[in-house]
Amino acid sequence: MVDNPIETNSPGSGTRIDPGIVRCLPDQTRPTSRLLEHKLTSDELLHLYQRMVEIRRFDELAMSLQRQGQLGVWASCLGQEAAQIGSAYALADQDWVFPSYRETAVGLMRGITPGDLLHQYRGTWLGGYDPYKHRFAMNSIPIATHALHATGLAMAAKRAGDNLVSVAYIGDGATSEGDAHEAMNFAAVFAAPVVFFVQNNHWAISVPLSAQTASPTLADRAPALGFRGMMVDGNDVAAVHRVMSDALEHARGGHGPVLVEAITYRIESHTTADDHTRYRTAAEVEEWRERDPIARLEHHLDSLGMLTDDIRRSTREAADAKASAARIEILQLSAGDPTELFQHVYHGERPLLQEQREMLRAELRAWEEM
Amino acid sequence: MVDNPIETNSPGSGTRIDPGIVRCLPDQTRPTSRLLEHKLTSDELLHLYQRMVEIRRFDELAMSLQRQGQLGVWASCLGQEAAQIGSAYALADQDWVFPSYRETAVGLMRGITPGDLLHQYRGTWLGGYDPYKHRFAMNSIPIATHALHATGLAMAAKRAGDNLVSVAYIGDGATSEGDAHEAMNFAAVFAAPVVFFVQNNHWAISVPLSAQTASPTLADRAPALGFRGMMVDGNDVAAVHRVMSDALEHARGGHGPVLVEAITYRIESHTTADDHTRYRTAAEVEEWRERDPIARLEHHLDSLGMLTDDIRRSTREAADAKASAARIEILQLSAGDPTELFQHVYHGERPLLQEQREMLRAELRAWEEM
Amino acid sequence: MSGFSMVEALNRALADELAEDDKVLVFGQDVAALGGVFRVTEGLHDRFGDRVFDTPLAESAIVGTAIGMAMYGYRPVVEMQFDGFSYPAFEQIVSHVAKMRNRSRGHISLPMVIRIPFGGGIGSVEHHSESPETYFAHTAGLTVVSPAAADDAYSLLRSSIRSDDPVVFLEPKSRYWHRHEGTLPVTTLNIGVAQVRRPGTTATLIGYGPTVEVCLAAAVAGSDEGWDLEVIDLRSLSPLDTSTLISSVEKTGRAIVVHEAGSFLGMGAEIASQLTEKAFYSLQAPVLRVTGFDIPYPSAQLEAYHLPGVDRVLDAVARSLSY
Amino acid sequence: MSGFSMVEALNRALADELAEDDKVLVFGQDVAALGGVFRVTEGLHDRFGDRVFDTPLAESAIVGTAIGMAMYGYRPVVEMQFDGFSYPAFEQIVSHVAKMRNRSRGHISLPMVIRIPFGGGIGSVEHHSESPETYFAHTAGLTVVSPAAADDAYSLLRSSIRSDDPVVFLEPKSRYWHRHEGTLPVTTLNIGVAQVRRPGTTATLIGYGPTVEVCLAAAVAGSDEGWDLEVIDLRSLSPLDTSTLISSVEKTGRAIVVHEAGSFLGMGAEIASQLTEKAFYSLQAPVLRVTGFDIPYPSAQLEAYHLPGVDRVLDAVARSLSY
């Protein structure tokens, strides 16, 4: 079944998309009443498949580097590849991304190198890439705070007459923070071109969605504030791409912000420092493993006759090769000269920091001489 | 026309009352499609009339005391008497009120004396009444912050098994603050017996409602968070009483929080320090003056033949007498011994404050001797 | 009326920056049609249109969206309506405004100004008379300044808007209506440089914002006692102009810091520590502090007891001289 | 394993208070099923049911609702997951927690504890290693304490829960797993009293939380130089036990304050100022400060350069002795 209800919605404000959760690819684990058309060519589907495999491979690499003590901590996005890659693929170059700590796939899609992206986790610096080059803002660890930065940047771009959309990636837990509300309200009031892309992965560390909100949806926050909310199956890369494309178009067209709730699941623990077996059942995780976004796409490609053994193999090999290269890049990261600590605190020089830098310099010299 | 749609709503969550704005008393200024039954006897209506007149008289007194330099500032609630008095009248003794700075009428309805209530504005102390005696928390000046205190107290009362509802009075502007969102979300998640009574008086100092939200209603925030929202004509004391009674019953019955949006208008400037002619038209104010809540009730009582000249006169005289007494009480307020400044900062004694108190005491002695 | 008030100076500084640099934006609560509760932004919306605009009532959002705008190349000047209402924005200020440049290894500059009317003495209600400078000055990554005079307010605000570092700009409410002789524009000292407002030899009085006037009045009164008091206006709390303070103390041997904030971890603590460390042999008495009490800011009728006044400053001078 | 860690001590203190007083509640993010990210609340939800519960992800709400509960007679103990995530609650803490008793003229007590794991040295990512003590200790109306040892953690937390004043309880993360010999329960000193952890005569080292261990290690190392260093553990930052500090300095004539927070307006500033004022004639050198740099907390591989260590403390002792 293919239907097209998205266009039938009045643009502008206050509406949430029917029929609820948008899906485009068949889901093997449950009967899907109706599927909508997606906007991807077969080549694009194949490309997304390759990127998903590659990025999952990267996530596995990061997990193992962390276990080897090469990364301080790792926040896996395993299981969320469709949500992240499908949404990132819909972006235009000029669009801006405001990520949390879990948007590895989005960062890689924006062309940031693995090493640059992982400084923070390796502990070599707090950030590592040029956010302007990739239009990918600094990771924001304080939950929901960056939704305001995304809104501010969108207000600025609109004011400048620039044709771009600013996308805030936040989690289900983040929607409880005051900043999330304020960001959405400002975005609505100023009709700013922002998309709030909420990855509802059902957990905020150990707190399940049911303890986070009494509402059946997060998407309904949008119409309550006078703007458009949409829900999408976050494990369906084609549906995510489609909904995100519509959302971006809506925002780009001057119709104000959009909230996209992508329903997905965090397969791993919150981070490598967490142990999810303490608070959720293996059965629940298993249920979602069966809804794996890569398997879903694979199945679809298969049914189209597009997935030969050759392609599978070359995809895997390409992913392995990229992972090997990434591994080398990451292991070569280093913190550099410790006196850089004083370099970026202010634009101008400060006597107090100069003193402290000189003290450190003297210590470093003394240690060297020992 | 009398109808009763409130009971037909499924209690529990996620619903907003139809048919929109509840009204019970005819509004002379516009055709009212349908009026709902109210829950007040004629005696009660008359009583509320008398209290509204009395409290408006009090507000005028406070305005004039401020002009005479006897109060530092005054935040008038003129025009909002129906919203405040109708809602306060619906409360049970055991219920708690968490007011902002404008809830004078509610405070007087809770039995606080004018003097106790006005310490803050006279500048003699930051507060003045026993909040436990009146179940009327300290005025909260930082916008929306007290909505969280109301929610916490409701969570506590529910836990203790006590049959009470906690009411947070907030303004339209307050709904933009993160704290308002967090309070509503916590209340919904913990199904706490709270009523968020939002006086939508169309202005937050100089910022109109249209610049505060892109949504046509504030009540819709509630269903988006999984709880009940209701709208009422805030200049209709009987309708406010009815909606508030229903809201309290809902919350008291364990069905979770309720948001009541009472649509009213701030007739005066924000405070005596403000000049509303800078940002709004005389015509707009005039339009709302014509919807005066006291005149509305008066008209209704008149139409029932309940308002003799005698009653009008005695009401006015009683109000004047109370105002005279209040005036005396307020003028007698004084700050007392300045060393009390150190008395309530901590429960225990602190050497640093003891030193500072001794210094002040010595200065006071020296000044006396001069 | 001749000369100009601090409110007028701030207004003119905003207008001149708005006129000269179209990247400058001014926003906050009630800054447009109303012109701000203190009229600092009066007329700017009329003149500059939507570059001066009102926002919904949410301080975290005001600062948070300013961050996004600054990232995009604008120079936002935002207003927190009162000192006590800057706290909802605290997380944005401490976790992002102060740290973004460092986090991004220098890629991101946030040239933004957070204007905060601060301090007491105007008979206001609670939360309207706070002195939050310690919270900001302790935070690495922020510049914190406060003018004491109208001419300096003009020049400091313009420099703050032009600074590539984020600036917390503390406006002393009790000095808003004080008039200064002369005409605008003026250029005063740079950010980071303190000003000797009155030279002297007996002891050094150190103030900023609202207390500079108190120090100057104490110096006048002190001359009756035969004291020749030096008065320094810090102007900038972070960075702190330690060298001007040291030079003064090397001359006078005595210092008294005066501020409205409580003593405990107030600016006086930092100044006393630095002076003691760096001018140890010059000091003939400990650096003394004359400050607000360590209590919540009191109600209007009691604030006079709380605020540091001329008598307390003179008492401290006497105490200092008794060492 | 013999003895108990600080995490175990804190867990036991919570359990014992929950058991003895049914008004005690424990809540925050991930404190129930997970037992807290540091396992401080492990097992408490199982044992005490819904008196130990998880909340949605909103710090202002956690503190704000705790205020309402405390008003109603409960004694909430709330957790901020990390130091850097206490800032969204800053307004509730500064404008209400600290001021409610005073505002209500003594009618309202807020017996609540805000637990905050704080400080660095655990190789964590940004916002997870902050030292926010100045923000709280500068705020009148709050009590601020920090244990350095596991036994003290137990006793201080129990006293904090029993205090009728709101307490900000700073738990030094780097000491969480350090074991203490002995068995619980124990009773240590009261809130407001500092402890001399090691007597000495050459100079006084003053630390709290994570830096007491650094001071003790420096004292051991210093004995090689022939120095007999006294080490004081503040335990309570506000109130500050000035008299214990004065007595020590009257004996040693020299003091060095050690903390991870930046120097500018850090606790060292307050201590130095008070000691200089109150022990002026005893001090043979300025009170020196060995602190974290005045920069945003650095990344894991650089934090060792930032944190005050034994060598820097010893250098400071040498500098102090050179006066």
Ligand SMILES: Cc1ncc(C[n+]2csc(CCOP(=O)(O)OP(=O)(O)O)c2C)c(N)n1
């Ligand atoms: C303001 C703030 N509070 C607490 C934390 C600690 N913390 C880190 S991640 C997290 C859960 C976030 O959940 P969600 O928003 O659903 O994102 P997810 O991790 O599932 O991607 C918490 C509580 C934080 N980083 N920031």
Ligand SMILES: Cc1ncc(C[n+]2csc(CCOP(=O)(O)OP(=O)(O)O)c2C)c(N)n1
């Ligand atoms: C956190 C905070 N920010 C700003 C203010 C300054 N302020 C006082 S009242 C007000 C407007 C409030 O509007 P609304 O919530 O609609 O209530 P109303 O005054 O209309 O009753 C503002 C901005 C404040 N008191 N608290």
Ligand SMILES: [Mg+2]
């Ligand atoms: Mg999540």
Ligand SMILES: [Mg+2]
């Ligand atoms: Mg209003």
